[in-house]
Amino acid sequence: MDALMRHFRQGDWIFHEGDEGECAYIVEQGEVAIVLERSDGHITLATYGQGTLFGEMAIIDQKPRSAGAIALKDCALRAITRAQLNHRLERADPILKICIQVILKHLRKTLTQIHSPEPSKVSVAPTVTNQANVDVIQPTAQQEESAAQTLGQAIDHSQPMMASDVFSEAIKTLHLEQELQIALTQNQLRLYYQPIVRLSDGLIVGFEALMRWIHPVKGMISPAVFIPIAERSGQIVEMTYWALREASSQLKKFQDIQKSYWGDQYAPLFMSVNFSGRDFLDGRFLDEIQNALQNHQLPPKSLKLEITESMLMLSPDEVQRVLGICQSYGASVAIDDFGTGYSSLSYLQSMPADTLKIDQSFVRTIHKNDRHLALVESILHLAHRLGMLTVAEGVETAEDVVTLRNLGCDLAQGYHYARPMPTDQVLAWMEKQTEQFPKI
Ligand code: C2E
Ligand code: CMP
Ligand code: CA
Ligand code: CA
Secondary structure, X not given: OOOOEEEEOOOOEEEOOOOOOOEEEEEEEOOEEEEEEEOOEEEEEEEEOOOOEEOOHHHHHOOOOOOEEEEOXXXXXXXXXXXXXXXXXXXXXXXXXHHHXXXXXXXXXXXXXXXXXXXXXXXXXOOEOOOOOOOOOOOOHHHHHHHHHHHHHHOOOOOOOOOHHHHHHHHHHHHHHHHHXXXXXXXXXXXXXXXXXXXXXXXXXXXXXEEEEEEOOOEEEOHHHHHHHHHHXXXXXXXXXXXXXXXXXXXXXXXXXXXXXXXXXXOOOEEEEEOOHHHHHOOOHHHHHHHHHHHOOOOHHHEEEEEEHHHXXXXXXXXXXXXXXXXXXXXXXXXXXXXXXXXXXXXXXXXOOOEEEEOHHHHHOOOOOHHHHHHHHHHHHHHHHOOOEEEEOOOOXXXXXXXXXXXXXXXXXXXXXXXXXXXXHHHHHHHHHHHHOOOO
16 A cells, blocks of 8 residues: 555545645546636646645645645555755755745736636636536635635745745855856966874875865855855856866976976875865867876876765766776776765775775864774774775864874875965975985
């Protein structure tokens, strides 16, 4: 017995106009007429056949049924519960939610006009029909009253469409999204570079490129604010390509300086670039990676693609395929924020990744929390068994350095060594490294 299947005989009312809505329906079998109930008969607004959905309005805007529904044939309807719809709506983009509310408001208003006793008000005059051999039922006084209530609410323009804080947050996001578009064309984005060092002695081995938005009025805006907006709007794809080009061109310069200081003594510096889930689904992705490597004659291994666990889970097969190709070009792949996702272990062995970055939340509490210490130890062990290079993020103190070194972690990144910096400061920082690692 399927609890969410509802059966109606031909001529049955599924619901009446003005009723409280409990669920929406998908027609699995049969046919349904949507009717406005008037004292002189019904106005058929639409008929719905197999595979169509109706009864959604009252669920979404939480107002009474905007029209009645009658089974034109014997019907099997699948109910979609309020919880099922709401769960999806809650996760929808706030601007999209507002659009839905606006459309519903317009539709309800149009329905009140159709309902109006003066047919001249209706722009496309609907016909009063009884073509479906459905008995024309006179609405009861109670139905008429609740219908009137529907109409009253439909024209209540003063009613806010969303909680005002949600609304203003949505508008703010929309505004930032537009400003971000301007930022892209007016060169307001910058890359800062944070050194990544060898834990054993602090020698620089590479960088992570981190995006900054220098807003002409608001100043520096954190990537934690604008990256999620760009991911939602799709702007992230262009931003990633910009970062990839900029970072690979800069890497060449850093590698030249490295060579001028130390010759071929050390492996070429690498550059970690952050990627988002959407990037992998873009058709130009692989060409962009190849161009970044070729345009600057970079040793392929010196480009590291950083991807987070949650991103891997978006479309694991596609991401895995694309990453596999990147690795076949020689590029390196790092799993970022390791330990914060959900399915960490299952894909570790299947994902084409050679580097694992332990999330800062573990590193930060390594001394305060024995369990975190045990976790970091286990992650390092696991990664090394899988032949992966390990990077500890958020290394802030000399104490962290000693602990992580003793645990056998390979590389470190954090304020203890350097913050993310613009290029000129990076050059000064590299120069300072030569005090500890003399020039040849
Ligand atoms: P992430 O990829 O995990 O980058 C590391 C973040 O940790 C950076 O924050 C860095 O400044 C910060 N950090 C480094 N060392 C320390 C430390 O010792 N202590 C503390 N408290 N923080 C440290 P940032 O630059 O604000 O970036 C935040 C996030 O924004 C990044 O986290 C990344 O998810 C995203 N992001 C930044 N740039 C890009 C980009 O170009 N593309 C994409 N898709 N995401 C980016
Ligand atoms: P709801 O208001 O919950 O119940 C009546 C349903 O009829 C409504 O949701 C819509 O699914 C549908 N409906 C309302 N107005 C129209 C219309 N003008 N054309 C087609 N379907 C409609
Ligand atoms: Ca990162
Ligand atoms: Ca990280």
